[in-house]
Amino acid sequence: MTTAEPAAPPAVVPCAGVPITACTPRQAVRTVLRLAADPARAGLPGSDVHLCNAYTLALADTDTVLHGLLRNAALNLPDGQGVVWANRLVHRGCDLPAQRVYGPDLFLGVLDAGQASGVRHYLLGGTPQALAALQAEIARRFPGALVVGAESPPFRRLTEQERAAQRERITASRAQVVWLGLGTPKQDREAARLAAELPVVLVAVGAAFDFVSGSKPQAPPWMQNHGLEWLFRLCSEPRRLWRRVLWGHPRFVLAAARGARNRTGR
Template identity: 30%
Template sequence: MSIQTNSFLNTTIHNLSMKETLSIIDEAITDKKQIHHVVVNAGKIVALQEDKQLRESVNNSDLINADGQAVVWASKVLNQPLKERVAGIDLMINLVQLAAERNHKIFLLGAKEEVVSKVAEIYSSKYGNDIIAGFRNGYFNKEDEPSIAKEIAESGAQMLFVAITSPIKENFLYNHRSILKEVNFIMGVGGSFDVIAGITKRAPVWMQKMGLEWFYRFLQEPKRMWKRYLIGNSKFILLVLKEKMGYKK
């Protein structure tokens, strides 16, 4: 499949639907190749404007999807329309189901111990114990990263899901991609483990379609999220307007 790429706001996004993304990943695993996947939302795009390491980690990934509806809207404003939003959590849910159908194993890295163990328990209960190659919480020092990557590589997992905040997860996957080469699919999934475990509630579908998922999250944790969304979303809108007007820094 020839993949169209759309480039704007200092990143490149693959113009794919959810179905097309799943097909590419499924084929790569069947062919024993590796796909380093990443999703971008408004906040991440704002961050990578100044964070060169994050920008390198994101733009050197094999597959980049638009996680946020705001990114899809921005693509239309900038005359590079994307087909649809491919939310990281939805992709993960679909891939875990695919893993069960194909007899693949998954590794879960990130979140608190009680959360990641709960996610492993939920998936084991739903799909059988054989689906879990291993799991580990997301609290470790940078010097521990190579040994953790080696543990994952030796686990026999075909898929790795990393639920750690940005830019740590992107840089972890990019910096240790050579160690993780035996894992066919690697991706960061942010706070998805909290949602799967029932710690955080996800916005209703109608809010997701309207691009208001961020607002639903803000309502759940206003003290922690107000700065991220108020300032981050404002910066994103400004970036889009500047690019639309042809402004060059």
């Protein structure tokens, strides 16, 4: 009787100068749960997990601090379909997944799969009303999920005293996974900051809180699968998202092309 060899780890490939772990949604769920369940977690620094789309990488192309923290992150996942397509085009010699790791799906997948092992979750972001709706929806869908804390931080930079109090609340909750829904790039900076201070897994999931709670409409699956979620969101919130699309998408294409050129020398 032969024993099956373990599956090879997902490839890590550069996109616009940022290392992206090209994994499937199922692999991403397993990776977050594995990080959360690490028996040595108490003696380790935290793990920051970033969901990268075209806008995230466009911002990183112009912001050296953001670029640096993404390069040093524990895990960067391809949240945008454009990121998946760019990686498959540039790294044609690699067998990369054709499906993105969508933030809301990762959030729901980890909540669901973590019920059996009692993973402890902390929610950070959104308005108090949205957080209450989110917690109610989580309780309805996943009655075994343990949400041990939730807070809506102010829409400004925290003072040192507020940061210390936040750390104390997260530590007291004994959370294993902290979900951040603070918007890009604030959530990425906060994930990196907290990962350096707390032995927990921090996942920056963008608008997942709003979509799961029902606070904002979500693009239909056919638009998501064809890379048109940006169009749906732009039509839903044109004043807030116009720059993300009109500036972010071209900048991402340029950054991805530059990265490909640097890699190949052409």
